[in-house]
Amino acid sequence: MTTEQKHSDPALAFAAHDHAHCTGDVLARAEELSAETGARLTPVRRRALEILLESHRALGAYEVLEKLAEAGFGNQPPVAYRALDFLVDQGFAHRIRRLNAFAACMHPGEAHSPAFFICRACDAVAEAPAEAVRRAMEAAAARIGFSVERMNVEALGLCPTCAEAAS
Amino acid sequence: MTTEQKHSDPALAFAAHDHAHCTGDVLARAEELSAETGARLTPVRRRALEILLESHRALGAYEVLEKLAEAGFGNQPPVAYRALDFLVDQGFAHRIRRLNAFAACMHPGEAHSPAFFICRACDAVAEAPAEAVRRAMEAAAARIGFSVERMNVEALGLCPTCAEAAS
DNA sequence: GCTTGACATGTTATGCTATAACATACGATA
DNA sequence: TATCGTATGTTATAGCATAACATGTCAAGC
Numbered sequence: 001m002t003t004e005q006k007h008s009d010p011a012l013a014f015a016a017h018d019h020a021h022c023t024g025d026v027l028a029r030a031e032e033l034s035a036e037t038g039a040r041l042t043p044v045r046r047r048a049l050e051i052l053l054e055s056h057r058a059l060g061a062y063e064v065l066e067k068l069a070e071a072g073f074g075n076q077p078p079v080a081y082r083a084l085d086f087l088v089d090q091g092f093a094h095r096i097r098r099l100n101a102f103a104a105c106m107h108p109g110e111a112h113s114p115a116f117f118i119c120r121a122c123d124a125v126a127e128a129p130a131e132a133v134r135r136a137m138e139a140a141a142a143r144i145g146f147s148v149e150r151m152n153v154e155a156l157g158l159c160p161t162c163a164e165a166a167s
Numbered sequence: 168m169t170t171e172q173k174h175s176d177p178a179l180a181f182a183a184h185d186h187a188h189c190t191g192d193v194l195a196r197a198e199e200l201s202a203e204t205g206a207r208l209t210p211v212r213r214r215a216l217e218i219l220l221e222s223h224r225a226l227g228a229y230e231v232l233e234k235l236a237e238a239g240f241g242n243q244p245p246v247a248y249r250a251l252d253f254l255v256d257q258g259f260a261h262r263i264r265r266l267n268a269f270a271a272c273m274h275p276g277e278a279h280s281p282a283f284f285i286c287r288a289c290d291a292v293a294e295a296p297a298e299a300v301r302r303a304m305e306a307a308a309a310r311i312g313f314s315v316e317r318m319n320v321e322a323l324g325l326c327p328t329c330a331e332a333a334s
Numbered sequence: 335g336c337t338t339g340a341c342a343t344g345t346t347a348t349g350c351t352a353t354a355a356c357a358t359a360c361g362a363t364a
Numbered sequence: 365t366a367t368c369g370t371a372t373g374t375t376a377t378a379g380c381a382t383a384a385c386a387t388g389t390c391a392a393g394c
Contacts, residue, residue, distance in 0.1 A: 042342070061380070074344050081381065082343080097264040098319060100351095100380060115304060117313045126311055132303035137282060137322055140295045145327035146284045152265060154319045155304055160312035209371070228351070241373050248352065249372080267351060267380095 023053040026104060030092045033109050039090050044073050048083035049092055049104060058101035058118075058125045096125060098154045103127070113137075115153040121162035180273075180293035190220040193273060197259045200276050206257050211240050215250035216259055216271060225268035225285075225292045263292060265321045270294065280304075282320040288329035 030049060034041040041049075051067045052059060061080045068083070069075035084102050087093035092108050095101075096116055103125055105114070115130035133153055141148045158166065197216060201208040208216075218234045219226060228247045235250070236242030251269050254260035259275045262268075263283055270292055272281070282297035300320055308315045325333065 040342080044343075076345055077381065078383090079344070097321075115307055117308060117311065117315070119313075120316070126313065128307045128311060130303060130307050132306065133300055133320075136297060136299035136303050137320070139299065140282055140297050141284060141322060141324070144284065144293055144295060145330075146286075146293065146322070147324045147330055148284070148322045149287070149324040150322070152319065152321045152323075153300075153304070154264075155308060155313070155315045155317070156319075157308070157314045157316040163312075163314055207371080211372075243374055244352065245354090246373070 019054065019056050022106070023050070023056075026053055026106060026108065030090075030108055033092075034090070037090075039086075044068060044079065045083045045086050047071050047073065048080070049087055052087070052093055052102060052104035056104075057123065058096050058099050058103040060099075060101050064102065094127065095152075096154060097152055098156060099123070099125070113151055113153070115155065117155050117157065117159070119159035119162050120156050121158060121166070124159050126159070180291060186221065186223050189273070190217070190223075193220055193271060193275065197257075197275055200259075201257070204257075206253075211235060211246065212250045212253050214238050214240065215247070216254055219254070219260055219269060219271035223271075224290070225263050225266050225270040227266075227268050231269065261294065262319075263321060264319055265323060266290070266292070280318055280320070282322065284322050284324065284326070286326035286329050287323050288325060288333070291326050293326070 027046075027049060031041060031046075033039070047068060048064055051064050055063075061077065061084060064084060065075060065077060065080035068080060073079055084093060084095075087104075088095050088102070090108075091105060093102050093104050094114055094116070096103055096118065098116075098118060103116075106127055112129050113131065113134035114127045115133050117126040117128060119125075130153060134151065137151060137153075138148060194213075194216060198208060198213075200206070214235060215231055218231050222230075228244065228251060231251060232242060232244060232247035235247060240246055251260060251262075254271075255262050255269070257275070258272060260269050260271050261281055261283070263270055263285065265283075265285055270283075273294055279296050280298065280301035281294045282300050284293045284295060286292075297320060301318065304318060304320075305315060
């Protein structure tokens, strides 16, 4: 399996794998993209992204804040929210509203409309490409004259591991 | 235009129409369904649904609470949250996470996976049928062995009226 | 060099959203 | 009429998010 394939396989979000590896790759990609677009991936913002990547799960803003504070940054809520908002704006992270949480985007830069699959048993979150979902939404929007700017698509259920354990 | 068509036309959520009419129909349908399934549509719950139907937009739990209190029910948050949770469980209302709000379902009982289109300018919310979206999600879930139990599909953008006004 | 403006960060304070935990009431049933 | 399940009411608190203002930083233009 190549690195490319590995990172684009959403099932891996539910399985053990080499975090350090994908963390480094994604972070590097985020830096490239920032350089290209002029976005300023400052120390707090970069560290916030690292935190999301390292934990490799969805984190609440206050969890991120705590880790930012440990790294010497401010420890007031706006510090975390601003960094996270930046990451979301740049497409480096996604906000998962069902969990009031944020997760690093596993393939930044690739235009994609992410769909999230959230396990209600272990809280793991898989980000899967969902172009078909996006197309269906665009079509539904067109029928009512609505112009879509952003989308949140989230499913709650059981991941393979927990489904197995439950049976 | 028949009543059936009227209620199933999501564009109407963005247009003026006869609230009293659709409110009554939906409420009656909810009562039928409750009788069938044995769900207890008690006074608070019924009033909460009426409140959502009357306002005909997404309301925060505390807005609903305020109106429940006016009607003589308790005025502590759990009163509203419990009633709203019941309505969501029964499929009589939907939770719109992007707005931290709740909206009455315009066609309860009909199996449907709703998608919401939220205008960022006027906060109007249209509920559109999105079977194609649901199918795409099921397909994506199947590929990673995930079993979907619930879904939230929300789009942010501009409704026809506000898009017009902006141009 | 210095000023200015844009942007990022830090801090205080507060508001909004949601739930835990316990008390009370009510109806169905044995 | 005792009991169980369910619904409602209430107190208290936890958790999430942002407004508003102060400070710092850096680059462009005078």
